[in-house]
Amino acid sequence: MSGFGEVFSLVFQWNVLGTVLFAAMYGLFVGAIPGLTATMSVALLVPITFFLDPVPAVAAIATASATAIFAGDIPGALLRIPGTPASAAYVDEAYALTQKGEAERALATSLVTASLGGLIGVALLAVFAQQLAAVAVKFSSVEYFWLGCLGLTSAVAVSSASLPKGALALFIGLFISTIGIDIATGHPRFTFEQMDLLDGVSFIPAMIGMFALSQVLRTVTTDLDTIVPRVPIGSLAGEMVRVVRRYWVNIIRSATFGNVLGALPGAGADIAAWIAYSLSRRFSKTPEKFGKGHPEGLADAGSANNSAVAGAWTPALVFGIPGDTVTAIAIGVLMLKGITPSPRVFVTDGTLVYAIFVAFALANLLLLPLGMLAIRASRYALSIPKRVLMPIILVFCVIGAYAVDNTLFSVWVMLFLGLLAYVMEENGIPIAPAILGIVLGKVIEKNFLITMLKTQGDPIGFFDRPVAGVLGALTLALWAYLIASTVWRGLKRPAVE
Amino acid sequence: MKFNDFALGLIVAAFGIAVILHVRTFPDMAGMQYGPAFFPSLIGGAFVAIGAALALSHLFARRQGERSPLVVLPEWIGSRIAVARAVGVLVAVVAFALVTPYAGFLLTTIVITAALLALMGADWRVTLPLSVVLPFVLSYVFSTTLRVPLPRGPLERLFF
DSSP states (O other), X not given: OOOHHHHHHHHSSHHHHHHHHHHHHHHHHHHHSTTOOHHHHHHHHHHHHTTSOHHHHHXXXXXXXXXXXXXXXXXXXXXXXXXXXXXXXXXXXXHHHHHTTOHXXXXXXXXXXXXXXXXXXXXXHHXXXXXXXXXXXXXXXXXXXHHHHHHHHHHHHHSSSOHHHHHHHHHHHXXXXXXXXXXXTOOEESOTTOGGGTTOOOHHHHHHIIIIIHHHHHHHHHOXXXXXXXXXXXXXXXXXXXXXHHHHHHHHHHHHXXXXXXXXXXXXXXXXXXXXXXXXXXXXXXXXXXXXXXXXXXXXXXXXXXXXXXXXXXXXXXXXXXXXXXXXXXXXXXXXXXXXXXXXXXXXXXXXXXHHHHHHHHHHHHHHHHHHHHHHHHHHHHTSOHHHHHHHHHHHHHHHHHHXXXXXXXXXXXXXXXXXXXXXXXXXXXXXXXXXXXXXXXXXXHHHHHHHHHXXXXXXXXXXXXXXXXXHHHHHHHHHHHHHHHHHHHHHOOOOO | OEEOHHHHHHXXXXXXXXXXXXXXXXXXXXXXSOOTTHHHHHHHHHHHHHHHHHHHHHHHHHHXXXXXXXXXXXXXXXXXXXXXXXXXXXXXXXXXXXXXXXXXXXXHHHHHHHHHHHHHTOOHHHHHHHHHHHHHHHXXXXXXXXXXXXXXXXXXXXXX
16 A cells, blocks of 8 residues: 555645535535435536546545435435435434424434444445455456346345346346447447447446436426425534434444445445334334434434445445446546556555545545535525426536537437436336446456356356355345245235235 | 336337347357357347246236236326426437537527526526526536537637
8 A cells, every 4th residue: 555645645635625525515415406316416427527637536426425415314304305315214204303393403413424424434445445355356257257247136136126127127237238349259239330339328428318317307297396395403513412422333333234235236325224224223222213203213324325325335446346326437437537446456546546535534524514504505405496407407417418428429328318217217117227237238248258268168167266156156046036036926916806 | 108017028028039139140250159149149038038027927917806007108298388398308408419510509508498497487587597607607617627629609609
């Protein structure tokens, strides 16, 4: 590892600090607006990061995602509308506190646990990622093939959709990843004579379409008029101290747990929050208070989801396998900045990676003062009518898609995939497995072909190395379990009268 | 547009078959079992299997008395203004892709922003300043600071 001095001198520069500050405010704003997710905030930020140095670019993404996840709690507590899906798990609890006239208690709990959860998450990320990298250096194409498959499988397993629909999402993503020139022979696949498709479907426009355009479509058709009532908010600082004193065990426990969950591909901050909240209730000394305005569940879920945001970077940096949709985008930015995710990333780009960790920690520290400001300012942000906001977001979508490759073809990609995502969500087909499919499709195909060449077509080659064997067996077992449990539930379903 | 599992299954399976038929036209790689068609045909096969599973699960549920129409249109389709807004959003994106090479970024974005704000029913006191200021700010930020070559048109020649 390079010297601390070098790392800090990379982070503590005006352009980096300024970018982090801007990204924090941007993330808070986007996260606080219901319907705009942390992933969407990051997708719209990417075109700007293209023109920044590596450290500020990646720091901006990490910061915006961390702050957006917290900001999602604000409308959750005040309006009972989660600002991002990660806040959905405990929105009733937070709103119950507000109804008791204790909005400041709900928001202070969210804020301080988000900041602490994030800090613990970054610390764990720094430790885990390096340990994992030390093991993963020995991995070959077989291990990467199975890791990719396991990642995709767990994305299907944790999605709330039925198995056929989760699997469908996954294969839609994999199919999109095969568009373009074939890596082995150079034969164009599914490009239909379009020059622009030879390089494959451009990822960022795809992402902007799938997350932002589809949301704009949903909002303008069903939810253009939400009226925001005003809620008085009392002192925050005192509440935060009380929360930490009473629930520090919960915070450490759930931050650790959320970090591990975040590292699982497909299971991001929202799933971490759901599970942490239900575990909190199960282990609580006073489970009967849950749901009626009790901060304990908020402390657990709030620290879990922000820690998951950091945890998702572990597989992203070490394997190039994103832990969630935000890091799926971040991998693209890393590669563009010349940082190739791999087990050797700590050797090749050690200083940069540690600088990113420091910036990440800084963002979570900044979250405290900025979050307090954001809570105070929330009444203004929440009162911007959606009829004004949606056209602005659409303009950002279009210019964002264009700016990535400076081609209008990307605007078509964004439009097409936005419509696809809209229809998918209408039909209960989850988006996250499709995103992972797009990112991992090429990785899986490449490593499959390499392995096949090495073993000359012998399928035993996929299992005869110990780590590969375990990963392969895990993947196959997970599929067997998923299929068997789906069939079993289908057979046991009682007849509808 | 919400399809029931039977309709969705048929669509998915048909797409899978189309993929498999299409990749059969791909050339083989000399001396290798796994050419460019291999991975896509696996995916096509998966689509067929998933489509069949969806359709079968629907038939199974139907035998137990569940009924659902093939396609349900979204509720907002009955509201003329909601349809106009959805179409407006799509037309705006298409217009941007088609018109900017000729009209330039500024002019296109001013018109699109103003039209969309009006269509969403925003106050004209917001619409007018916003649809002028936003495109100019974006144009300045992207073309000057971020060095993105935005398509130039008459307004760009006038101002920059």
